Amino acid sequence: MTHDDTQNIPGQESKDHEIYVASQWTLMWRRFRKHRMAMVAGVVLICIYLTGAFCEFLAPNDPNEHNTRLVYAPPQRLRFVGEEGFSLRPFVYGYKSQRDPVTLQRVHTINKEDVRPIRFFVRGHSYRLLGLFETDIHLFGIDEGKVFLLGTDRLGRDMLSRILYGTRISTSIGLIGVFFSLILGIIIGGISGYYGGVVDTVIQRLIEVLRSIPTIPLWMGLSAALPPHWPPLRVYFGITIILSLIGWTGLARVVRSKFISLREEEFVMAAKIGGTKEIRIITHHMVPSFMSHIIASVTLSIPGMILGETSLSFLGLGLRSPVISWGVLMQEAQNVQTVALYPWLLLPTVFVVVTVLAFNFLGDGLRDAADPYGSWGG
Amino acid sequence: MTGYVLRRCLLMIPTVFLISIISFAIMQLPPGDFLTNYMIQLEASGQEVDQAMIEALRMRYGLDRPIYVQYFVWIKSFLRGDFGFSFEWNRPVNQLIWERLALTVAVTAATMLFSWVVAFLIGVYSATHPYSVGDYMATFVGFIGLATPNFMLALVLMWVAYSYFGQSVGGLFSAEFIDAPWSWAKVWDMLKHLWIPVIVIGTSGTAGLIRTLRANLLDELNKPYVVTAVAKGVPKMRVLFKYPVRLALIPFISTVGWSLPGLISGETITSVVLSLPTTGPLLLRALQSQDMYLAGSFIMLLSILTVIGTLISDILLAVTDPRIRFD
Numbered sequence: 001m002t003h004d005d006t007q008n009i010p011g012q013e014s015k016d017h018e019i020y021v022a023s024q025w026t027l028m029w030r031r032f033r034k035h036r037m038a039m040v041a042g043v044v045l046i047c048i049y050l051t052g053a054f055c056e057f058l059a060p061n062d063p064n065e066h067n068t069r070l071v072y073a074p075p076q077r078l079r080f081v082g083e084e085g086f087s088l089r090p091f092v093y094g095y096k097s098q099r100d101p102v103t104l105q106r107v108h109t110i111n112k113e114d115v116r117p118i119r120f121f122v123r124g125h126s127y128r129l130l131g132l133f134e135t136d137i138h139l140f141g142i143d144e145g146k147v148f149l150l151g152t153d154r155l156g157r158d159m160l161s162r163i164l165y166g167t168r169i170s171t172s173i174g175l176i177g178v179f180f181s182l183i184l185g186i187i188i189g190g191i192s193g194y195y196g197g198v199v200d201t202v203i204q205r206l207i208e209v210l211r212s213i214p215t216i217p218l219w220m221g222l223s224a225a226l227p228p229h230w231p232p233l234r235v236y237f238g239i240t241i242i243l244s245l246i247g248w249t250g251l252a253r254v255v256r257s258k259f260i261s262l263r264e265e266e267f268v269m270a271a272k273i274g275g276t277k278e279i280r281i282i283t284h285h286m287v288p289s290f291m292s293h294i295i296a297s298v299t300l301s302i303p304g305m306i307l308g309e310t311s312l313s314f315l316g317l318g319l320r321s322p323v324i325s326w327g328v329l330m331q332e333a334q335n336v337q338t339v340a341l342y343p344w345l346l347l348p349t350v351f352v353v354v355t356v357l358a359f360n361f362l363g364d365g366l367r368d369a370a371d372p373y374g375s376w377g378g
Numbered sequence: 379m380t381g382y383v384l385r386r387c388l389l390m391i392p393t394v395f396l397i398s399i400i401s402f403a404i405m406q407l408p409p410g411d412f413l414t415n416y417m418i419q420l421e422a423s424g425q426e427v428d429q430a431m432i433e434a435l436r437m438r439y440g441l442d443r444p445i446y447v448q449y450f451v452w453i454k455s456f457l458r459g460d461f462g463f464s465f466e467w468n469r470p471v472n473q474l475i476w477e478r479l480a481l482t483v484a485v486t487a488a489t490m491l492f493s494w495v496v497a498f499l500i501g502v503y504s505a506t507h508p509y510s511v512g513d514y515m516a517t518f519v520g521f522i523g524l525a526t527p528n529f530m531l532a533l534v535l536m537w538v539a540y541s542y543f544g545q546s547v548g549g550l551f552s553a554e555f556i557d558a559p560w561s562w563a564k565v566w567d568m569l570k571h572l573w574i575p576v577i578v579i580g581t582s583g584t585a586g587l588i589r590t591l592r593a594n595l596l597d598e599l600n601k602p603y604v605v606t607a608v609a610k611g612v613p614k615m616r617v618l619f620k621y622p623v624r625l626a627l628i629p630f631i632s633t634v635g636w637s638l639p640g641l642i643s644g645e646t647i648t649s650v651v652l653s654l655p656t657t658g659p660l661l662l663r664a665l666q667s668q669d670m671y672l673a674g675s676f677i678m679l680l681s682i683l684t685v686i687g688t689l690i691s692d693i694l695l696a697v698t699d700p701r702i703r704f705d
Contacts, residue, residue: 209396212688213681216643217661218400221677224665225407307527311647314529315662330530334651339533340541349530356525 028292031369038365041358048355052168056127059161060141060149063324065125067146067156070095072342073108075151075159082115091117092147116142151344153332162324163348169325170306171355173240177305178298181244185251186294190282192252193259200256207249215246219308223317232323239318243308247301254297258290292370300363303356310352326352382696386689397681398456402449405674419465435463456678462671466664471675474660479679481550482656484568485575485649486641492576493584494630500584501591502623508596520585528644532578532651539574550575550654575652579644583637590629598622628699634691638684646680 032038051058067073076092094114100107122141129135141147150159192203222242226235262268271281306326312318313327314334321328326348332338333345420427436442443451452462461471504513523531550571555564598604599622607617649658657676664673 205392206396209393209400212393212639212684213397213400213677214639214642214646214684216646217677217680218404220646220662220665221401221404221673222407224668224673225404303525310527311529314527315647315650317662317665330527333533336533336536336540339537343537343541346530346534346537349526349534352527352530353522353525357521360521360525 024292028369032365035365035368037361038369041361041365044354044358045362048167048171048358051164052171053130055164055168057129057137058139059158059164060124060138060147061158061161062125063157063161063165064322065157067152067158069097069106069156070108070146070148070152071106071154071156073148073152073156074110074342075344076110076148078118078149083112087117089117091115092142092149094145116145116147118142118147150347151342153345154338159329159344159347162329163326163351165324166326166329166348167351169236169319169323170309170327170352173236173243173309173325174302174305174359176237177240177243177247177308178302179244180241181248181251181301182294182298184244184248186255186287188248189252189255190259193256194263194278194282196260203252204256207252210246210249215308216311218246219243219312220315220317223312232319235319236323239309239312243305247305247308250301251294251297254293255290258293259286262286262289292366296363296366296370299359299366302363303359306352306356306359379696383693386692390685390689393685394682397685398453398678399449401674401678401681402452404677405452405670406445408668408670456675461675464664464669464672466667466669466672471672474672475657475675475679478655478657478660479683481654482642482645482649482658482680483683485550485572485579485654485656486638486645488572489576489580489583489641489645490634490637493580493587496580497584497587497591498627498630501588501626502595502618504588504592505595505599505626506618508592513592516588520588523581523585526581528578528582528648529651531581532574532648535574535578536652550656556655575645575648575654578648578652579641582644583640586637587630587633590633591626594626594629595622598625628695631691631695631698634687634694638687638691642680642684 073095076095078090078092080086080088080090082091093110093112094116095108096111096114097106097108099105118140119142120140121137122143123136124138124141126134126136146158148158148160150163152158153162188203192200219242222245223239226238226242230238268281268285271285276285309318309325310327310330313320313325314330316331319325319328329345329348330352333348339345417427417432455462459472461475463469464471464474467474500516504516507513550568551564552567552571555567558564599618601622604617604622607620608614612620645656646658646661648654649656650662653659657680661673661676663669664676
């Protein structure tokens with residue numbers, strides 16, 4: 001499928017011709033586009049990462065602000081139809097708070113007389129957009145007081161804002177962790193596959209051992225060793241490195257098997273005979289030819305990292321308050337009695353499930369698209 | 379065959395050796411050794427620190443010697459069945475862990491059995507009725523199971539049971555059986571509690587198995603020998619179960635190896651949420667209080683269990699699949 005092939009067939013301007021001259025990436029993109037679930041998942045993931053990047057703008061409230069008068073307030077439903085009929089501008093009902101005569105707890109109910117229309121691009125707490133511009137514009141809010149579309153937690157903090165802020169930490173930990181394990185995987189897997197022999201055997205044994213240790217106990221052991229006095233940012237990187245210390249094995253295996261199969265290919269042999277340096281053969285001839293597979297496996301290994309962070313933080317061994325991640329939020333929902341009374345505390349789970357599912361579908365689609373023996377064409 | 383088994387057993391030795399190094403490293407990672415922690419703890423609670431006992435312990439575990447000597451001292455007593463001393467519980471580790479490990483094995487084995495049965499039934503159905511409503515439903519539920527963290531599934535199940543059935547689930551035994559000696563009544567009681575952890579831990583593994591079985595069986599069903607058998611009028615069920623299903627079942631055995639670490643992993647975190655009397659909660663507490671001998675022994679023994687499980691599955695695979703070569 002090179003230019004030479006097509007030049008032998010004169011006058012080809014049909015679809016076939018396009019396929020013959022298309023680059024590998026174009027072919028992959030075509031196959032990928034036919035995978036409808038993967039396309040949807042891709043769009044969902046772009047939205048999720050944009051949410052992570054612009055969480056300050058999207059979040060109506062400061063995620064760390066306590067509202068002592070509105071502790072465990074239920075979610076306010078976004079409404080279009082009220083007592084006065086349909087309105088194009090969405091609105092919410094305010095809260096009516098009273099003390100429960102028996103438990104003396106403050107109970108918040110929805111007050112249907114208190115209609116609060118949602119306004120867009122309102123001013124609220126100030127923040128730096130993308131760390132660059134100082135601003136206080138938020139996507140939406142209400143005129144007076146605050147809006148809690150997903151309710152509040154035990155300190156009266158806005159769940160929606162916390163989930164949106166958590167998106168940044170939880171999804172980026174997957175990306176950074178996979179980045180580290182990719183580096184480890186390519187280096188170690190590459191050495192193993194390229195040189196073979198004793199080195200290969202030793203590395204393969206090591207990978208087997210690492211894979212045979214149950215991950216969660218191992219993660220727990222490693223993260224319990226992070227000193228408790230570390231600042232949040234360092235804990236974040238510590239957890240990322242712990243996750244990738246175990247995550248690299250899968251990628252190393254993929255890289256190794258690709259190296260072994262490519263080592264015997266003619267184009268590598270040609271480069272070798274031509275006197276190309278080893279490092280150039282690896283970086284310029286071998287790596288590009290299996291990059292697509294690597295991308296697919298990387299995508300499939302991100303959800304494991306996201307779930308890993310969530311599990312560790314949930315157990316109290318991972319990230320800790322005041323850092324906001326999905327796992328930290330789920331920690332609030334540890335107790336069944338609390339969950340039974342305030343089920344909206346379980347909402348972060350929905351975000352985790354959607355993200356993990358999206359990565360799985362996207363990875364499946366990429367894997368099929370990267371397979372040169374899969375069906376192609378348009 | 380005997381040679382193969384022997385070789386596999388010999389290969390286990392370096393594996394276990396590496397695992398022991400990793401476990402030992404985890405025990406050594408937190409700053410300070412456990413005796414300093416122990417002394418701080420004793421002093422904080424206003425108790426007299428018995429210097430003689432501390433010195434005796436220091437000598438016994440060789441804490442004053444270089445790290446590699448410490449490793450050998452530890453591994454030597456580990457092999458003799460002395461797993462060290464738990465400072466939180468003030469008891470030798472091996473008095474604490476065996477019952478919990480046994481229950482972990484019980485829960486894991488039950489989970490594996492559950493996922494085999496469910497995956498077999500759903501997988502065969504999905505493959506014989508591809509692209510039907512049932513097939514799509516199974517795929518959908520499978521994906522959700524794959525993507526939901528175990529502990530959240532546990533919480534949601536507990537929440538549903540608590541708020542809709544008014545039943546408090548969790549634990550492995552009813553209150554009256556917790557401290558009771560083992561009896562048939564206690565086993566029966568455990569079986570009644572077992573289903574929630576089994577579902578929670580098993581879901582993601584089952585989903586994977588269903589997908590593999592479905593794919594394999596679909597491939598197999600399109601092969602000429604199946605078509606021939608159908609054309610010759612062999613009853614449908616017989617065609618299905620005589621060869622294709624048997625072939626497609628191979629992943630059930632071969633995946634035991636890599637699904638075991640996942641199951642034990644899932645068991646650990648699920649048992650924390652459901653407060654099962656298995657290894658999970660004790661391991662978590664040991665790690666939080668830096669009771670490192672207890673934690674290290676758990677990680678080591680759980681890993682060894684996994685390695686043994688993998689070995690058994692490899693041998694089973696060699697026995698059941700005549701295409702496997704022993705070299």
